[in-house]
Amino acid sequence: MLKMRTQTIGVVHFAPLALGKNGKMGNIFEQDIFDIFNSDKTQFYVNFSKSIEEESCKNCSYNSFCAVCISKIYTANIQRLKDGLELCEIAKRNKMDKYFDFNVNYSDFKFNV
Numbered sequence: 001m002l003k004m005r006t007q008t009i010g011v012v013h014f015a016p017l018a019l020g021k022n023g024k025m026g027n028i029f030e031q032d033i034f035d036i037f038n039s040d041k042t043q044f045y046v047n048f049s050k051s052i053e054e055e056s057c058k059n060c061s062y063n064s065f066c067a068v069c070i071s072k073i074y075t076a077n078i079q080r081l082k083d084g085l086e087l088c089e090i091a092k093r094n095k096m097d098k099y100f101d102f103n104v105n106y107s108d109f110k111f112n113v
């Protein structure tokens with residue numbers, strides 16, 4: 001089940017607090033709600049997949065943080081990039097870089113693994 005909510009008037013978000021502008025899916029005053037539901041970005045959220053049993057996660061140092069939460073996977077990958085690593089296999093497989101901005105300046109950002 002996909003849960004969507006509006007925060008700013010008319011703006012539809014997915015997980016608005018954690019994903020910020022990356023979670024914006026559309027605006028019901030500017031777009032037909034069915035177009036928002038059927039958009040590539042909504043389908044990205046619907047189809048995003050990560051099992052708790054992912055092989056590529058087993059030896060990843062961020063594993064205890066990520067679980068199966070898309071917001072946490074996004075956060076962990078921001079930290080991976082800051083640490084000089086690439087996006088992880090889960091992020092690549094789900095094409096997170098197509099929909100999420102990883103070039104954020106989180107100077108106050110603290111990651112607790």
Ligand code: SF4
Pocket residue numbers: 050054056057060061062063064066073076077088089090091
């Ligand atoms: S960063 Fe990626 S590979 Fe590592 S635990 Fe999270 S989802 Fe898995």
